[in-house]
Amino acid sequence: MPKKTSKRRSAPDQDKLIVDALRDVGRPLSAYEIIDQLKDKGLSAPPTIYRALNRLIEDGLAHRLESLNAFVACRHPHHEGTAVFAICGACGTVREFHEPDAVQRLKAAAMAGGFAVKEMAIELRGRCKDCSVPAGGIVASAPLGDDDQHGHDHALPIAAAPRPARKR
Numbered sequence: 001m002p003k004k005t006s007k008r009r010s011a012p013d014q015d016k017l018i019v020d021a022l023r024d025v026g027r028p029l030s031a032y033e034i035i036d037q038l039k040d041k042g043l044s045a046p047p048t049i050y051r052a053l054n055r056l057i058e059d060g061l062a063h064r065l066e067s068l069n070a071f072v073a074c075r076h077p078h079h080e081g082t083a084v085f086a087i088c089g090a091c092g093t094v095r096e097f098h099e100p101d102a103v104q105r106l107k108a109a110a111m112a113g114g115f116a117v118k119e120m121a122i123e124l125r126g127r128c129k130d131c132s133v134p135a136g137g138i139v140a141s142a143p144l145g146d147d148d149q150h151g152h153d154h155a156l157p158i159a160a161a162p163r164p165a166r167k168r
């Protein structure tokens, strides 16, 4: 066992403080926000925080969101494989879910091209269910009405754009 000092918290203790902070907040936190949350608890040295975060990520207790440069607690007791994150740009909540088949397909496609995947981050940016409800001011441009019965096709006109003329 390493020597103990009264000031220093043990590694498991540090890890637990960080995971608890992430769980309490319920949204991604940057390393600096984590430091801010924990400085009152005697955990404020950035290298200590980064080491603890790396341990948590390795143990599958937390994840790093690449596109936000932030961290979230894992919601799954037994994390396996690459997680997919849906990040709401309005309220900042993150939903974690698992699509092992899709992950496997992406890896296989990369491998087919001779690419060896070492790391993978899948992050979807958009609006969560709560935030996509039009609230007062911002109104969706689609007219409201009997959507089920107005008799035309809602397929998006993906192929409708004319080809650009190449002649000048």
Ligand SMILES: [Zn+2]
Pocket: 060, 063, 073, 074, 075, 076, 079, 083, 096
């Ligand atoms: Zn997870």
Ligand SMILES: [Zn+2]
Pocket: 088, 089, 090, 091, 092, 093, 127, 128, 129, 130, 131
């Ligand atoms: Zn939201």
